[in-house]
Amino acid sequence: MGAIPFGEAFSFAQSAPLNDDFENRIVLTGSSVTFTGTLQNATMQPGEPRAESSSGSFSVWPHGYYGLRQNSSVWYSWAASTSGPVTLEVLNFSTNDFKLGALDVWTGTNLPSGSNFVAGISLDIGRHPFITFSANSGTTYQLRVVGTNYGDFKLSITETNKPIIVVQPFSRTVSTNGSVFFGVVAAGNPPFSQPFSY
Secondary structure (H helix, E strand, O other), rough: OOOOOOOEEEOOOOOOOOOOHHOEEEEEEEOEEEEEEEOOOOOOOOOOOOEEEOOOOOOOOOOOOOOHHHOEEEEEEOOOOOOEEEEEEEEEOOOOHHHHOOOEEEOOOOOOOHHHEEEEOOOOOOOOEEEEEEOOOOOOEEEEEOOOOOOOOEEEEEEEEOOEEEEEEOOOOOOOOOOOOOOOOOEEHHHHHHHHOO
């Protein structure tokens, strides 16, 4: 066996995620599912819609969101068991790169186009991304995560008529006779109410 020159660079091809292409989307089951995934080595398929508002393209987002940085996506499939509100929530994502991505929901059994768009949101630092949409019982929804090709994430999808607290109130310290503001972020069917105790 010949000697390997010192300092010679090597590169090893890594596989794309199993659900890189729409045709290979991962099926999720249950009324409340938490799941993890990655965009490591993922790609965008030819003809796959981009979530941007540039001239001549399908516009999902009214203001765009770094559309040129979208170079990867992965797909999931989930069927609603009841009709009512469904919340798709980002529990965790790689803040350095995945923040330039998006999360969106589609219907149909072929690679989506603008006609079967349901809902979507861009992923930014400083916000807690989630989507709430109205699902129909028995309808299958296609979930897409978009971003740069090395972001990891953790998501949950929940169907419920009860509100879901997606941002809990923070602990506060206040001086005597002072005032303080408490707030929560909820998803689901309004109106919402939240009791506080102190």
